[in-house]
Structures are given as C-alpha cells and as structure tokens.
Amino acid sequence: MFGGVEAGGTKFVCAVGTGPGDVRDAALPTTTPAETLARVVDFLRPHRPGAVGIASFGPLDLDPTSPTFGFITDTPKPGWSRVDMVGPLRRALGVSVAIDTDVNAAALAEWRWGAGVGADPVVYVTVGSGIGGGALVDGRPLHGLVHPEMGHMRIPRVPGDDFAGACPFHGDCLEGLASAPALRARRGLPPEALAVDDPVWALEARYLGLGLANIVTVLSPRRIVLGGGVLKHPTLLARVRVEVQAALAGYVRAAAVTERIEELIVAPALGERAGVLGALALAAHKGV
Numbered sequence: 001m002f003g004g005v006e007a008g009g010t011k012f013v014c015a016v017g018t019g020p021g022d023v024r025d026a027a028l029p030t031t032t033p034a035e036t037l038a039r040v041v042d043f044l045r046p047h048r049p050g051a052v053g054i055a056s057f058g059p060l061d062l063d064p065t066s067p068t069f070g071f072i073t074d075t076p077k078p079g080w081s082r083v084d085m086v087g088p089l090r091r092a093l094g095v096s097v098a099i100d101t102d103v104n105a106a107a108l109a110e111w112r113w114g115a116g117v118g119a120d121p122v123v124y125v126t127v128g129s130g131i132g133g134g135a136l137v138d139g140r141p142l143h144g145l146v147h148p149e150m151g152h153m154r155i156p157r158v159p160g161d162d163f164a165g166a167c168p169f170h171g172d173c174l175e176g177l178a179s180a181p182a183l184r185a186r187r188g189l190p191p192e193a194l195a196v197d198d199p200v201w202a203l204e205a206r207y208l209g210l211g212l213a214n215i216v217t218v219l220s221p222r223r224i225v226l227g228g229g230v231l232k233h234p235t236l237l238a239r240v241r242v243e244v245q246a247a248l249a250g251y252v253r254a255a256a257v258t259e260r261i262e263e264l265i266v267a268p269a270l271g272e273r274a275g276v277l278g279a280l281a282l283a284a285h286k287g288v
Contacts, residue, residue, distance in 0.1 A: 003049035003093075004279030005040055006102065007056035007085065009077050013276045014040055016047040018284075020113050025276060033083045041092040051096045053282030054085055055105030055275050062100065062143050070099050076168075098282040103134030104141040104148070105278025106268075110225045111136050112281050114269035119223035123215055124274070125150060126228035127208065131175040135219055142219075151175035155210040158203060178207040180230050191230050205236060209243020212265065216244065216252060227268040241265050 006013040008030060015025035024047075028039045044052065059073045070086030090097045100108075107116065107124035116122035116136070125133045133150025135142040142148055152173045166185050167176030176182060183191045186200055194200065212224060231237055241261045248257060256264040268274055 001047060001049050002280050002283035003044045003047065003052035003095075004276050004281075004283060005044075005052065005054045005056075005089075006105075006275035006279050007054060008102070008275075009057055012036055012040060014043040015276045015280060016044065016049055017280060019280065020270070020273070020277060023273075023277070023280070030077075032079055037085075037088045041089060044089075044093060049093070049095060049283070051098065051283040052089055052093060053105070053279040053284075054089070054097065054099040055102045055279040055282065056085055056099060058101050058147065059149075060085075060099065060101060060147060062147055070097070096283075098285070100141050100278075100282055101132070101134055101147050102275050102278070103132040104136075105134070105282055106227075106270075106274035107134035107136050107225070107278070108141060108281045108285060109270055109274045109278035110268060111139070113277065114274065115225045115266045116223045119221075121219055121221040122223045122225065123150075123219060123221040124225045124227070124268075125212070125215070127178065127226070127230040128180050128228035130181075131179050131211075131228075133215070135221070137219070150211070150215065151179070153211060153214055155207060155214065158206055161203065174207065174211040178204055178211070178230075183230065192232070196234060201233060201236060201239070204230070204233075205239035205243050208236075208240045210247050212240065212244045213247035216248065216257065222256070222264070224265045225268050226265055227271075227274070231267070237265070237267060238262075 004015040010030055012028045015023050017023035061068045061071045061073055072080050072083045074081050086097045086099050103124055107122055110116040111122045122136045131151030133148055155174050165172030165176030166182040167173050180191050
C-alpha cells in the first residue's frame with residue numbers, strides 16, 4: 001500500500017493504493033501550505049502507507065544534495081514559494097517520500113500502466129494553463145541541472161504571427177504561443193469556447209508540432225503522450241502529427257515518424273488520473 005499526492009494550484013488529490021485498479025482518493029482544496037499539508041497527513045496517516053510519492057507543481061528543487069531538496073522554489077502561486085513539500089510528510093508519517101514534477105510523474109504512470117507501456121524513452125506533454133513535459137529514460141524520470149521545462153523551449157515563429165506571447169518570462173516560448181492562456185489572449189475566449197474551425201487551431205497545431213519535433217530530435221522518444229485540456233479539440237492531435245512530420249522534413253527516417261506517427265504521438269490512456277497515479281508510481285518506484 002502506497003500513498004500518493006498530486007499537488008496542484010487549486011487542489012491536492014491524495015490517494016492510497018497500489019495502481020489503477022486499487023485506488024482510494026480524495027480532493028482537498030489548496031489553501032496555505034501549513035493547512036494543506038496537514039490535511040494531506042490527516043488523510044494518509046490512517047492508511048499507514050509504506051511510502052509516499054508527491055507529484056507537484058513547480059518549479060521544484062530535485063537535487064538530492066541540495067539543502068532545499070523537495071522544496072518548491074519560486075512559483076507564481078501566492079504563499080507557496082520556498083515551501084518544503086517532503087519534510088513535513090516524512091516527519092509526520094515516518095516513511096520514505098519521493099517527489100517529482102507532476103509531468104514526470106504522469107510520464108511514469110503512463111509508462112507503467114497507460115499509453116507508454118512497452119516504450120522507452122517516453123515523453124508526456126500536457127497543454128493547458130501552461131505547457132509542461134516530463135520524460136522517462138531507461139524507466140527513470142529525467143533530471144539534470146533541474147527538471148525538464150519543455151514548455152519554455154524557443155521555437156520559430158510562424159511568418160505573419162505578431163502575437164507577443166503570453167509567457168511572463170519569455171513572451172513567445174512554446175508555452176507563450178500555444179498554451180490555453182495564449183489562445184485566450186489571441187481570441188478573447190477560452191479554448192473550449194472557440195469554434196472547431198477557427199483558423200487559430202491551425203496555428204496551434206503548427207506551434208505544437210514544432211515543439212514536439214524538437215523533442216523528437218533531442219530525446220528520440222519511442223512514445224510521446226500528448227494531453228491536457230487544449231487537446232480536447234477533436235482534430236488537434238491529428239493535425240499536430242502532420243505538423244511534426246512537416247517540421248522534421250524527412251530527416252528522422254524512423255518508420256514511427258514517417259509511416260506510423262499515430263503510434264508515436266498518442267493520447268493519454270489514464271486521463272486526468274495520470275498525476276495521482278504517477279504519485280503512487282513514484283512511491284513504488286523510489287520510495288522503498
């Protein structure tokens with residue numbers, strides 16, 4: 001029995017179990033750090049989990065040699081900068097606590113139980129209020145200087161697109177050009193309110209295709225799981241696949257790109273459960 005915590009800006013989803021067929025969970029509102037983490041402990045303690053995993057919004061300090069390992073660093077979420085996520089749970093529950101980004105955890109869950117089964121490397125990209133990406137290489141979440149920040153890669157602009165971008169740090173990075181806030185800023189409406197045939201979707205597909213083409217050339221994944229609220233558009237996934245092929249321009253000669261791209265770039269199998277299941281997977285993967 002493991003414990004999992006999906007830490008989000010509006011809610012924390014806490015769970016105990018062993019996998020998709022054995023989960024009990026509850027959603028808690030995200031308030032102050034002290035109050036929220038105390039509620040997490042109250043949920044988990046009666047179940048006596050053997051280890052706990054946290055799949056968290058970030059940025060995070062994931063350097064195990066750092067004195068602030070397991071802390072959120074600087075985040076726009078008010079009151080949550082420089083908050084220790086691991087320490088309070090470890091002290092209160094007396095068990096190992098693993099932590100990673102929500103997207104790395106989702107990648108781990110999809111690799112273990114979902115759309116990434118049998119593939120390695122696997123990349124999980126979510127397109128919603130931001131754009132985030134996580135990667136598994138040799139079955140392990142990828143870390144380095146920090147954790148992957150795929151949404152902030154720089155991509156070429158489509159000629160004629162003079163939108164300044166919605167990222168407060170970089171303006172026209174991938175997130176700044178193709179996230180849900182970028183679509184809202186372009187059209188004055190949230191993505192779900194836009195017409196299916198609005199021309200902005202062609203631009204969206206182009207930018208996401210350019211971003212995924214970069215991921216293909218850098219990480220050479222055998223599976224890219226592409227999810228998030230923006231991907232609820234009925235034809236966007238198919239259009240992104242076409243744009244990836246166009247951006248790669250025949251250079252990557254793998255059949256998965258040239259002939260079977262619908263098997264390379266896929267929808268999530270775990271849906272909105274990927275984050276909390278990823279937290280359970282982190283506990284099982286690292287915490288014991």
